[in-house]
Each structure stands twice: as C-alpha cells, then as structure tokens.
Amino acid sequence: MSEENGYGSEGSIGPDTVSDGADLVETRLRAVIAAARYNGIELDRRDFRQASPETVPPPAALVEWLRGSGLWAKATRLRWKDLLRFTDGAPVVLLFRDGSAGLLTQGEAQRNLVWIKDPRAASADAPVAVDELRLSQVWGGEVLLVRRARGAEQEDSPFTLGWLVRLVMQQRGILRNLAFSSVAISFLTIVPPLLVMVVVNQVVVHRNMSTLAMISMILAIAVVFETLLTFARRELILVLSARVDTELNLHVFNRLLALPMEFFERNQAGKTTYEVMQITQIREFITGRMMATGLDMVTLVIMIPVLFAISSVLTWWVVGGSVVVALIIMVFLPALRVLTGKVLAAESAKGSVMVETVYGIRTVKSLALEQARKELWDQKVAEAAELRLKAGRLARWPMALSLPVERFIERGILLIGAYMILTGATDVDVGALIAFMLLGMRVAAPLISMAHLVEEFEQVNAAVGIVGGVLNQPPETRGVDNGLRPRFEGALSFKDVTFTYPLARQPALDGLEFEVPAGSTLGLVGRSGSGKSTITRLLQGINREYTGFIKIDGVDLREINLQHLRRSFGVVLQDNFLFRGSVRDNIIANRPGLVLDDVVRAARMAGAEEFIERLPQGYDTWIEEGSPNLSGGQKQRLAIARAIISDPRILILDEATSALDPESEALVNANLARLAVGRTMLVVSHRLSSLVDCDSILVLDRGKMIDIGQHKVLVERCAIYRQLWLQQNRHIDPQGRSAPGPVLAQGDD
Ligand SMILES: Nc1ncnc2c1ncn2[C@@H]1O[C@H](COP(=O)(O)OP(=O)(O)OP(=O)(O)O)[C@@H](O)[C@H]1O
Numbered sequence: 001m002s003e004e005n006g007y008g009s010e011g012s013i014g015p016d017t018v019s020d021g022a023d024l025v026e027t028r029l030r031a032v033i034a035a036a037r038y039n040g041i042e043l044d045r046r047d048f049r050q051a052s053p054e055t056v057p058p059p060a061a062l063v064e065w066l067r068g069s070g071l072w073a074k075a076t077r078l079r080w081k082d083l084l085r086f087t088d089g090a091p092v093v094l095l096f097r098d099g100s101a102g103l104l105t106q107g108e109a110q111r112n113l114v115w116i117k118d119p120r121a122a123s124a125d126a127p128v129a130v131d132e133l134r135l136s137q138v139w140g141g142e143v144l145l146v147r148r149a150r151g152a153e154q155e156d157s158p159f160t161l162g163w164l165v166r167l168v169m170q171q172r173g174i175l176r177n178l179a180f181s182s183v184a185i186s187f188l189t190i191v192p193p194l195l196v197m198v199v200v201n202q203v204v205v206h207r208n209m210s211t212l213a214m215i216s217m218i219l220a221i222a223v224v225f226e227t228l229l230t231f232a233r234r235e236l237i238l239v240l241s242a243r244v245d246t247e248l249n250l251h252v253f254n255r256l257l258a259l260p261m262e263f264f265e266r267n268q269a270g271k272t273t274y275e276v277m278q279i280t281q282i283r284e285f286i287t288g289r290m291m292a293t294g295l296d297m298v299t300l301v302i303m304i305p306v307l308f309a310i311s312s313v314l315t316w317w318v319v320g321g322s323v324v325v326a327l328i329i330m331v332f333l334p335a336l337r338v339l340t341g342k343v344l345a346a347e348s349a350k351g352s353v354m355v356e357t358v359y360g361i362r363t364v365k366s367l368a369l370e371q372a373r374k375e376l377w378d379q380k381v382a383e384a385a386e387l388r389l390k391a392g393r394l395a396r397w398p399m400a401l402s403l404p405v406e407r408f409i410e411r412g413i414l415l416i417g418a419y420m421i422l423t424g425a426t427d428v429d430v431g432a433l434i435a436f437m438l439l440g441m442r443v444a445a446p447l448i449s450m451a452h453l454v455e456e457f458e459q460v461n462a463a464v465g466i467v468g469g470v471l472n473q474p475p476e477t478r479g480v481d482n483g484l485r486p487r488f489e490g491a492l493s494f495k496d497v498t499f500t501y502p503l504a505r506q507p508a509l510d511g512l513e514f515e516v517p518a519g520s521t522l523g524l525v526g527r528s529g530s531g532k533s534t535i536t537r538l539l540q541g542i543n544r545e546y547t548g549f550i551k552i553d554g555v556d557l558r559e560i561n562l563q564h565l566r567r568s569f570g571v572v573l574q575d576n577f578l579f580r581g582s583v584r585d586n587i588i589a590n591r592p593g594l595v596l597d598d599v600v601r602a603a604r605m606a607g608a609e610e611f612i613e614r615l616p617q618g619y620d621t622w623i624e625e626g627s628p629n630l631s632g633g634q635k636q637r638l639a640i641a642r643a644i645i646s647d648p649r650i651l652i653l654d655e656a657t658s659a660l661d662p663e664s665e666a667l668v669n670a671n672l673a674r675l676a677v678g679r680t681m682l683v684v685s686h687r688l689s690s691l692v693d694c695d696s697i698l699v700l701d702r703g704k705m706i707d708i709g710q711h712k713v714l715v716e717r718c719a720i721y722r723q724l725w726l727q728q729n730r731h732i733d734p735q736g737r738s739a740p741g742p743v744l745a746q747g748d749d
C-alpha cells in the first residue's frame, strides 16, 4: 500500500516515508505503550515478544500484553461514526493496514474530523486533524481500546451479596427488557380472568352470543401473546444467567490468583476449592429464585389494585392469609440459619477429604492409607448426612404448618364469596367470585414465595460468607500493577534483612547482609530449615513483611512491580509442576510471542533437547497431569527449559538437582555453567560438590549468615562448611573435586 504514506501532507498520523516492516511494527508498539501510559501503566517493551521484529503483532497478542499488565483492553472494529464519539481525550489505538498504528485522541462530530497523533512524535506535539476519506486510505476499522481495568473499585470491594446484586444490575439492558416483558405478561394474566367475569355476568345472564365470540377471540390472542412473551422472557433470563456466570467466574479466578502464597500455604487446596465452588449456588439463587420472586412482585403490584377494585374483603383475606404463612416461615428462620451453617461446614469438610485424597493419591496408595482415608470419609459423610436430615426435618415444620393456611386462603375465597353473595353484599357477584378464584392464588403464591426466598437467602448468605472467607483475604500487595519496572542487570544486595514467618516463634532469617554482583553465581548452603528457600522467597516477593532492605540493582524490592519482578526471575524447584499439554506448551507456558525456535533453544541450554527428540512425538509429546510418562531427571530438565526460555536475568535453582540420579545431575550441572553466562544465579544445593565453582558460597545456620566466600576459602575458614564438606567427601582431600557424594542428612530440630 504505497499511497498510504501519502496522506500525511499536513502532518503525519503514521510513518511519513516508506519504511521497512520493523519500523511499522515499532510504531504500533509505541502506540500501545502510549495508550497504556495514558492509563497510568508503564508497559515493558521486553514483555512483548515477537518471532521477528518484522512480524506485525496481531491485535490479540497486543491485548494479551495489555491485560497482562492489569489494563482492560479489547481489539474490535469501529466505523468512522464511532470514532467521532470519542471525546473524552482517552486515546484509542487505530491499527493501520500496513502494520503501523496511530493514536486517536479525539473525535469532533461537528466538523466531521478526528484528531490523530503519531505515536513516534514527541509527546508535546499536537495531534493532526484527519477526515474520513484520508483515514479510510490507511485504516480498515481495526482498533484497540485500552482502559484502566473496568470497575477497579468493583474488583477491589469485598465479596458480599450486595456486590453480587450490583454485578447483576450492570446488565441494565437485559433487566430493562425483563421488566417490560414482566409487566406485559402480568397484564396478560390479569385480563383473562376479568374477561371470564364478563362472560359469567353478561354473556350467560343475557345470552349474548356475539360478545362471547369476541371474548373468545381476545382470549385466544392473549394466549398466543403470553406464550410468545414467556418464551422471550426465558431467553432473557438465560442470557442474563450466562453473562453473570461468566463475569463471576472470571472475577473469582482473578481474585483467587491475587491471593498471596501464604494463604495457599495456610489453607488446604481441597477446602479452598470447595469453598470457592459455592459460588455456583449463589449465582443460581440470584438468577433463579430471587429473579423469579422479583418478577412475581411486578405482577403483584399490578394485580393488587385490580383485586381491591373487585372486592376489598376477599383481597384482605388473601393478603392476610399470605402474611400468616410468611410469619410461620419467619419463626423458623433463626433455627434454620444455625443448622444451615452447620450443614455447609460439614459439606465443606467432606469435600476437602475427597479433594485431598485425590490430590495425594500417590501417597495414599503407596502407604496403603486407603482404609484410613475411607474411615475419615465415612465419618464426614455421616456427619453431613445427619445434619442434612436434621435441617430437612426442621424445614418440614414451616411447610406443614403453612399448608392448611394456604388451603384456607384458596377455599376461603369460595366460601366467603358465596356467603357474601347469599347475604346480598353489593361488591361481589358470581363472575367476580370466579375471577377472584382464578387470580387470588396468583397473589398468595408470590407472597409465600417471598418467605421462602428469605429462607433460601439464609443458605445463600452462608455460602457468600464461605466464598467471602476466601476471596476477601487481603490480596498480594497492590504493587501488582503499579510500581517500578526497571531493567535489571541482576545485582542483589541484602542489608540487615530479618524475616519471621507469620505465627512462627523464631525468625527464619536473622540480620542477613550480603551482596551478589550482577552476573555472578551464589551458592547457598546450610542445614535443613536454615532459611535457604526463605531467601529465594523474599527475592521473589512471595513474603514481603521483612525488615531491612533487599535491593536489585540498587532499587528497593518493595518499590518494584511485583509481576515485573517475578518475570525477571527464572525459578526451578525440587518438585516442579508440569501442566497437561505438550512438551512444547509446557516449556512456553502460555507466554506470548514465543515460538518453537525459542523452545528448542531453551531445551538445548537445559540439556533436554536430546531426550525430547527421542520422545515418540518430540516436542508435541503429550504430558499428563503429574507427568507419569517422564522420569524425574527429564521433568527437571523441562522445568529448567521453562524457567530460562524468557531469558531471565536472575535464575534461582532451589534443590533443582537434589532428586536426580548422579548421571542426570551431572548432565544438568554441566549445563549450569552455560546457563550462568550473563545471569545472576542463586543455587541452593545440599550437595556441596555442585557448588564448588560458584563465585561465592553463603553458609547459613538457623537464619544467620555464618560466612560467605569461595569454596577454597570456606573450607579453610568456616567450621560448619568444612564439616559439611567432609561429611560428603570423606574420601577426597578438601581442596579437590569429587563425584557427587551422599546427600546431607535431613532435619535439625
Ligand atoms: N511457609 C512457611 N510458613 C511458616 N514457616 C516456614 C515456612 N516455610 C519455612 N518455614 C520455616 O522457616 C525456616 C526456614 O525454612 P526454609 O524453607 O527457608 O529452609 P531451607 O533452608 O530451605 O530448608 P531445606 O533445606 O529443608 O529446604 C524453617 O524453620 C521452617 O520451619
């Protein structure tokens, strides 16, 4: 599209000269960065990966990039008319056909112009006015909308029933249509009984055939309309449920992921999963019973005046009876509430036994714990069943007591009405009586269902409490989407860092003070429980309540954007979780912009290439949950590949090779030297032999730093280190190298 570049005679809204692909792409990325900056988020150019600088980034990848940084983003198509409506100054990214982009700052409907800015221009440069024809030469309608995450306050406010109702209320369009259809349906339910009244009074008494014919017509039409409207209303409710469900699910998962690691360490996975799943019950209540009662209320409001007009005595009878039923139910509520709470707690306990057992099935089977688990399950099942029975029995009472009242209402209408006709009361005749019988129960039903609503509400409120118990935990510091995003070199420094785990009596780290120059390797040694993993956890921002200062390249850790921080680390643990998916998917782990070439490169660096190529389908081999089809060493090398594919500045290996056989360990260790090039590396290992080449080794004991230095120095100087070394390498001289020795004995207290 060569003429594309000709539009900018008065100023540019895109590249002026014919530029190469990389230039165009750069413009597009800059536009995205500028739009994000307008919304207060600084994007990191390096977070966005492309196959090559010339590949035009697809809108979906840009959206993912923006969303990953906590913004709301959407790729869509707009027409010229829509552009004119953007008047609030928030930039819209216009994606041009040639791969570049422009920033629409404002539309001006009166002059039929839009103002567009070149993303590459200085920020002080004024935007250029562009008309429809000129824009259409470069732009086909693709835009990227960027905003602060929608309803940030809605996201942050605590999870309560009120919050949920507000969520439903956001669907204004659907709710409005629902209200309309309900009013219409209400009329359609009220009119036929009134017509019946006319039939009885006029047609039968005066033998008027033509009126009968007309009424029959009207009734038939009313049926058709009622059917259609009810059908349509059902559709509205379905759409509403689906939308609310989707919103709720997305939101709940976001909140869950935002919870700090500590939360998951304190709470069993089974319990948390079960509790969060209660959300379905709540959603069903809101779009089910609550919605239905609400719609019934519409009918009620319309119907009651009509009924009063027909006969106030009978109407009072119906309303009075319904209130009695409601009162009966209310009396039982407090007791029901208590029981419902207990039932839910018992169900939760039961659910977690199930989840936990499945989760730990390997241990259960290999230790033959089936019987013990069964007994536990039996007990939980019995408890839950007993409570349910109890609750059911209690709930039976209000039902039993209200039944006669309901019958009274129904039959009372007939009896009282007949009595009134016999005694010659003025306001009731036979037609009115019949109409009343047809309409009366329509009044009683919603009033009674209101009372049931309150009853069910108790249950749902308990469920809201349970879900809230998980979701209303304070999320990881708000630093997730703000904070600095510095470019790391990888120099680490600890200054007087002391950290105590919540509820622990002794500090896990006590006054640590050391420095690691960028690009060097630090080994961490110490007995089990001495705080090695805790150091790595603090660095990744998993635990943040430490005192003292941790700095990366001189920047205080607390000031750094948490996501940015964690992305700058590659971490390999002793036991790494591989997700269901192919080998390739597992190494890429859904990070945007990575392709097979990156995977192969990472696999080669991790020493995994050779075994992956021997797998039946190579990089496409499927890995199941828990990866039973891979050996420990293979899993570990995949995990290393996964950790280094994004080329992190800092690599943490926490016992990454401890579970490996000597051969695999040697393989991985041989690659470590290669991995270490250009990175800062923290290696925790029980096998000192794999640390001898480290630039320095830190010796920890009970959270205190004992010494730091090179292997040669430590063997001479540090008693603890020498002892550990000798334990593992009795057979060789302290200065020499050795084959991996036995693992250091576990446990200190
Ligand atoms: N999540 C946690 N919650 C509470 N206390 C913890 C937690 N993790 C570790 N600790 C405690 O902190 C101390 C240091 O633990 P850490 O995991 O850092 O030791 P380590 O040196 O990595 O041990 P190992 O070699 O066994 O992995 C221990 O006393 C441990 O009990």
Ligand SMILES: [Mg+2]
Binding pocket: 532, 533, 534, 654
């Ligand atoms: Mg550890």
